[in-house]
């Protein structure tokens with residue numbers, strides 16, 4: 001009885017209990033030679049609530065031997081990584097001062113709009129990972145579609161999955177991730193910290209990586225055509241670099257007084273139904289018409305489909 005063995009209201013029964021049970025084993029609370037609780041003894045040794053919990057625990061005839069079961073994942077198999085994560089989670093619970101949710105920092109990262117939008121969605125905890133779908137009563141397998149190990153929650157999908165860690169490395173962002181893993185127990189806080197603590201270009205590259213990782217995950221789910229992790233990391237960096245070089249060129253041309261044709265302008269606004277407004281492919285000449293603006297409003301879900309964010 002010196003070890004935790006019984007759940008009560010989501011916590012382990014406190015130990016030690018009354019002095020009389022210190023040296024008892026659980027099987028001594030059963031009727032000898034039978035597979036049933038010794039209710040009289042249990043009622044005399046434990047409080048009414050504890051006794052009720054013990055007696056309501058079913059004793060299966062099919063179970064012949066006791067065994068240790070890890071409660072941290074669905075496979076009931078202990079992994080060092082999961083144990084470490086659980087430990088950090090407990091530690092973080094007691095740590096004072098949660099991460100400041102710096103939303104302005106998220107939108108200020110230097111990255112293509114679709115990448116910033118992906119980062120905002122991860123920070124908002126609204127990416128439809130399999131664990132989240134199950135939490136919302138959608139029946140599906142909760143296993144990660146990239147590594148087929150562990151549960152696909154936000155943290156796993158964007159930071160812990162071995163495939164994704166390899167992509168962070170290939171994108172040249174490994175050190176940005178690794179040194180933060182011990183400090184945080186969820187990817188949202190980790191990203192807020194990156195947006196606050198790193199320069200906007202680095203944070204922008206992280207945003208591009210998140211977008212690419214989720215694209216690749218969707219490819220694995222919907223077309224079974226996922227890319228190798230290293231390629232995901234490289235393409236994320238390349239996507240960001242191409243965008244960045246274009247910004248630099250525009251800024252330089254602007255300094256020279258050249259007016260570039262405005263082909264693609266994007267704004268993000270926080271609206272309930274439309275969270276992205278796009279003004280794009282403005283026909284030549286229309287920009288000079290006063291009071292006329294060509295707006296292409298795309299509903300949130302359509303934009304997601306087009307950019308492959310969902």
Ligand SMILES: [Zn+2]
Pocket residue numbers: 144145146147148149150156160161162163
């Ligand atoms: Zn995985």
